Amino acid sequence: xxxxxxxxxxxxxxxxxxxxxxxxxxxxxxxxxxxxxxxxxxxxxxxxxxxxxxxxxxxxxxxxxxxxxxxxxxxxxxxxxxxxxxxxxxxxxxxxxxxxxxxxxxxxxxxxxxxxxxxxxxxxxxxxxxxxxxxxxxxxxxxxxxxxxxxxxxxxxxxxxxxxxxxxxxxxxxxxxxxxxxxxxxxxxxxxxxxxxxxxxxxxxxxxxxxxxxxxxxxxxxxxxxxxxxxxxxxxxxxxxxxxxxxxxxxxxxxxxxxxxxxxxxxxxxxxxxxxxxxxxxxxxxxxxxxxxxxxxxxxxxxxxxxxxxxxxxxxxxxxxxxxxxxxxxxxxxxxxxxxxxxxxxxxxxxxxxxxxxxxxxxxxxxxxxxxxxxxxxxxxxxxxxxxxxxxxxxxxxxxxxxxxxxxxxxxxxxxxxxxxxxxxxxxxxxxxxxxxxxxxxxxxxxxxxxxxxxxxxxxxxxxxxxxxxxxxxxxxxxxxxxxxxxxxxxxxxxxxxxxxxxxxxxxxxxxxxxxxxxxxxxxxxxxxxxxxxxxxxxxxxxxxxxxxxxxxxxxxxxxxxxxxxxxxxxxxxxxxxxxxxxxxxxxxxxxxxxxxxxxxxxxxxxxxxxxxxxxxxxxxxxxxxxxxxxxxxxxxxxxxxxxxxxxxxxxxxxxxxxxxxxxxxxxxxxxxxxxxxxxxxxxxxxxxxxxxxxxxxxxxxxxxxxxxxxxxxxxxxxxxxxxxxxxxxxxxxxxxxxxxxxxxxxxxxxxxxxxxxxxxxxxxxxxxxxxxxxxxxxx
Numbered sequence: 001x002x003x004x005x006x007x008x009x010x011x012x013x014x015x016x017x018x019x020x021x022x023x024x025x026x027x028x029x030x031x032x033x034x035x036x037x038x039x040x041x042x043x044x045x046x047x048x049x050x051x052x053x054x055x056x057x058x059x060x061x062x063x064x065x066x067x068x069x070x071x072x073x074x075x076x077x078x079x080x081x082x083x084x085x086x087x088x089x090x091x092x093x094x095x096x097x098x099x100x101x102x103x104x105x106x107x108x109x110x111x112x113x114x115x116x117x118x119x120x121x122x123x124x125x126x127x128x129x130x131x132x133x134x135x136x137x138x139x140x141x142x143x144x145x146x147x148x149x150x151x152x153x154x155x156x157x158x159x160x161x162x163x164x165x166x167x168x169x170x171x172x173x174x175x176x177x178x179x180x181x182x183x184x185x186x187x188x189x190x191x192x193x194x195x196x197x198x199x200x201x202x203x204x205x206x207x208x209x210x211x212x213x214x215x216x217x218x219x220x221x222x223x224x225x226x227x228x229x230x231x232x233x234x235x236x237x238x239x240x241x242x243x244x245x246x247x248x249x250x251x252x253x254x255x256x257x258x259x260x261x262x263x264x265x266x267x268x269x270x271x272x273x274x275x276x277x278x279x280x281x282x283x284x285x286x287x288x289x290x291x292x293x294x295x296x297x298x299x300x301x302x303x304x305x306x307x308x309x310x311x312x313x314x315x316x317x318x319x320x321x322x323x324x325x326x327x328x329x330x331x332x333x334x335x336x337x338x339x340x341x342x343x344x345x346x347x348x349x350x351x352x353x354x355x356x357x358x359x360x361x362x363x364x365x366x367x368x369x370x371x372x373x374x375x376x377x378x379x380x381x382x383x384x385x386x387x388x389x390x391x392x393x394x395x396x397x398x399x400x401x402x403x404x405x406x407x408x409x410x411x412x413x414x415x416x417x418x419x420x421x422x423x424x425x426x427x428x429x430x431x432x433x434x435x436x437x438x439x440x441x442x443x444x445x446x447x448x449x450x451x452x453x454x455x456x457x458x459x460x461x462x463x464x465x466x467x468x469x470x471x472x473x474x475x476x477x478x479x480x481x482x483x484x485x486x487x488x489x490x491x492x493x494x495x496x497x498x499x500x501x502x503x504x505x506x507x508x509x510x511x512x513x514x515x516x517x518x519x520x521x522x523x524x525x526x527x528x529x530x531x532x533x534x535x536x537x538x539x540x541x542x543x544x545x546x547x548x549x550x551x552x553x554x555x556x557x558x559x560x561x562x563x564x565x566x567x568x569x570x571x572x573x574x575x576x577x578x579x580x581x582x583x584x585x586x587x588x589x590x591x592x593x594x595x596x597x598x599x600x601x602x603x604x605x606x607x608x609x610x611x612x613x614x615x616x617x618x619x620x621x622x623x624x625x626x627x628x629x630x631x632x633x634x635x636x637x638x639x640x641x642x643x644x645x646x647x648x649x650x651x652x653x654x655x656x657x658x659x660x661x662x663x664x665x666x667x668x669x670x671x672x673x674x675x676x677x678x679x680x681x682x683x684x685x686x687x688x689x690x691x692x693x694x695x696x697x698x699x700x701x702x703x704x705x706x707x708x709x710x711x712x713x714x715x716x717x718x719x720x721x722x723x724x725x726x727x728x729x730x731x732x733x734x735x736x737x738x739x740x741x742x743x744x745x746x747x748x749x750x751x752x753x754x755x756x757x758x759x760x761x762x763x764x765x766x767x768x769x770x771x772x773x774x775x776x777x778x779x780x
Contacts, residue, residue, distance in 0.1 A: 128237065128308065129195045130156070130173040131186070134202040135211045140285065141204045141244060142177070148202065148297060149173040155301050169308050171195070179211040183218045187271070188228070190235045198277070198304060199239040201268070204285075205260040207249070212260045219267035231273035237307055238277030241265040242296050247284050258282040277303045277313055291404050298403070302396065309394075398475055398482040399459055405475060409459070414529075415501065416459075417493030418485035420536075423455040424529055425501045433502075433519060434510035437767040440651075440701035441526070441554070443756035444708050445573070446723040446749060450519040453498040453551075456529040457490050457536035462560045464591040465579065466666050467624055467653045478593045480537060487542040495522060523726075528556035528575065534564045543571060544738060550730045556620065559604035560594055566607050569738035572729055573616045576604060576645070580628045581635025589627045605643040616724075616744035617645040623677055624653045625670045633680075637687040640695070646713065646744055647722070648695065650684070652677045652705035674705045681707045698722050699752045701762035703769070714748060720757075723749030 024031075130152065134145040156170040176186070190197050206212060222228055233239075243261020250256035258280075265280045278299040283292030307313065398420035399406050406416055414422045428439035432450035441447035460475040460482075502519045505511055525546050527533040534557045536542065546553050547570075556575040557565060568574070580586035583598040594600055608617050619640065623629050640648065652672045672680075681697060688695045688709075698710035698720035710720045729747040736742055756762045763769060769777040 126169075127171050127195045128169055128198060128304065129171045130198045130200060130304070132173050132175045132200045132202065133178055133181075133186075134175065135178045135204065135215070137204075137206060137210055141202060144244075144289070144293065145202045146175055148200075148293060149175045152200075152297060152300065155297075156304060170304070173200075178215050183215065187218060187233065188222060189232050192235075196237045197235075198237050198307075199233075199268070200300060201239070201241045201261075201264055202244070203241060203261040203264050204244040205250075205256065205258050207256070212264075216260065216263055216267065219264070219271065223267060223270050231271060233268070233271040234273040234275070236272050236275060238275045238303065238313055239268050239272055240276065240278040240281070240296070240300055240303070241268065242281040242283070242293060244283060244285055244289060247287065275313065277307075295404055306394070395481070395483050415497035417455075417497060418489050419483050420459055420485060421455070421457045421490045421493065422459050422529060422531075423453060423494045423497045423501075425498065426454050429454075429502075429519075430505060430508070432767075433505055433512065433515050434508070435512050435515065435767050436510075436770055437703065437763055440649075440704040440706040440708075440762065441524075442764065443701045443762040444647075444649075444699050444722050444752070446726075447524050447526075447552075447554075448518070450515050451521065451523040452526055453494060453522045453524070454526045454529045455494045455498070456527055456531045456533050457487075457539065457542050458533055459531040460535060461531045461558070462535070462593050463558050464593070466589055466591065466627070467622060467655075475531075476593060480535060484537055487538045487545060490536075490542060491545040494525075498522065522551055524552045524554070526554045526556075528554065532558060532561065534561055534568065539564070540567070540569045540738065543569060547730060547733050547738070550726075552724070552726050552729065557604075558590070558592075559601045560592060560597060562600055562603035562607055565604050568615075570733060570740065570742075571615065572724065572726070573618060574608075575618045575620050575649075576608060576643075578619045578621050578636070578639060579624075581632040581639060585628055585632065585635075589624060602642075605639060608643040608645060612644050612646065613743045614741070616747075617643070617647075619643070619645045619648040621648065621650045622653050623650060623672055623680060624666070625672045625676070627670065629672065629676075629680060633683050633687050636684055637691060637693075640688060641691060641693060644693070644711070646711050647698075648684075648709040650677060650681050650707050650709070654705075672705075674702055677705055677707060681709065685709060696720065697758045699756045699762060700758055700760075701756070703761075703763055707758075713745060716751070719751040721748050721750060722752045725749040 130149075132145055132149045132152075134141050136142040136145075153170075153172045157168045157172055185191075186199075203212060222232065223230075241261055241264050243258035243265075245256075245258040245261075247257060250259070261282065262280060265276070269276050278296065281292055281296030281299075283289035283296075303313070399409070399416055400419070401416075409416060409422065412424075414424045416422050426439075426449070428437075428449040429452065432438045432442075432448060438447070438449035441452070442449060460477050460480075462476065462478055464476060499520060502516070505516070505519075533539065533555055539555075543553055543555075552572040554573045554575065555568075555571045556577065559565075559576050559578070579589050586592070586598065586601065590597075608615075611617070621628075621636065652674065653666075653670065655666065655668050655671045678700075685695060685697055694712035695709050696712065696715065697707065698714075699708040699722055700706070708722060710722055714721050725747045726749075732740065732742045732746060754760065755765055771777055
């Protein structure tokens, strides 16, 4: 039985349906036309009265010009008559496809942030567009890049309302996949218009075929194509590259770590006319990738904000004048030309050499004499390259408290003093407090470790040594570009923080109460903690404060700053690190940032020779197996003969066991045994005696794997007198002044104690040696 609805007549339903069908067939055309007309009215209404959507930014293809834009038209331009001063109208030909009127009483030529002539008086600063390019096979780099671009946009554009964003000089960063773009659009010639472009490239390195290979081939072809300008990307306001790598697969840069990012950085430097705005960043996906990317991002933000304020990269930007992460293009093609230099009439800040004086005037105190600081670098031709300041530059702090560097150093036990100094107590200070022995400085020179403060007035260094046990976290640079703290702030901060750390040892088992009391009076300061102490502009004033309180000074430098070394006043003992005997070996082990590092090294040795009768000089040789020991005896002898230091310290490298050391190719296999150090010392001593230089083995400290060679100048009655008469040194300073005419023999101390001489080990018999678990070691 069919389904029926109660109360509904089936016959009536059928009749209605039949009538509807007949009506449709008779009037279907008018019905359809009416529906189309009503829909058209609705579409027109919505188009006219609804809120418009934000237009998408379309980047034009610059290499395919529109045919219509080639039509020549007339442009009316109002300019000022030179004679009457009245505004007149001139007609000129234009190729922009339509009439263009530049309003205003007169037209001024104005340069954009990229140095291009805009041709008109702009109503405000030009917008800056950051383009972030990336490549990715697994998707990790894509995710990191998008997060980076979002954070960068928040830092530059802000997270405020739409009106505030509209007032910003920065447009929201755009993320572009290298696999999806046409390289010619972006890397043959930059896009033109009222926007300046800044390129960020985040490039992982692969050992398989990828878009990176195609991209590198394109950059190569663009650079070597004779039809294309040498620097086609010069209109960019700047660029920077960050590379991701995997140290498990490529432990070192020489073995391929971030190799493709380095190649991209090198090609971009050539194509942009060396507009590297920030040094190449490198990070490991599995280890420090996020931290390194964050540091790189902070640097990019600083650069872009400087560009916004000054209109150019300037000289204060790290990496703009001293590319050291990937500087092959500078070594191969450097012609000594200054890339960024404004006219003398536009300078608002003096040369960088005067930065110390300017800081002194702003602080109202400081030394009256000019400070000898070398802020120059040398190109291939040997010409001095001096960059100029084109506008007021905000001087940054070396280690801001909110920086990853500050966090890393404090986690390692450093106390940061001011913005660029630091202090830390070493393990020998803790050992001496517990009567477990002092370091080699006590055996050689009479320095009790518990009364010694290890500090530095400059955390920045000009080398990146493979054996540096500071975990590679301290800043590096070739010139001082940071805020300069006054010496009294550093001096008081070092004392305060050192005493705080000593007080923390009060409750440690085994600490001697007498030595704890002695430790609360600093008697010696080892300026060798980290960085380059001589780099600090007011180093002489700082040394004067130490000596005024009768605190002796041991200053260590890396032989990379000869001008500062020549201007150095009296120190108790002056160290120079001699880590290799030849240029290639020094480059490999110290990884210096200066391109003329070997010339600087040799100049420092000549200065030591000239001042050997005024300063107590020491060569410090850090021996690293497979790096600087094999077949270098004669080379070291040549260096000793050139400088004739008072003493030569030879010490086996200390392996800190960090990923930084491993990445530099340093393992426990590179740490020499003490017997190997002794064998090397004997050979070097024989080589020196064959030349008649007059040196001998004076002392040893086996526990530090360290041996001391001394000049016969300090040999009295057949015994070497390596100890220092500190009170005599201070008396001479007070009598003759910091530049007084006195030498190291004048404050030579007593003879080296018998237990510290060659063959006796060098451990103080008053202390107790213990093993790693704190158990006493019986004396032989």
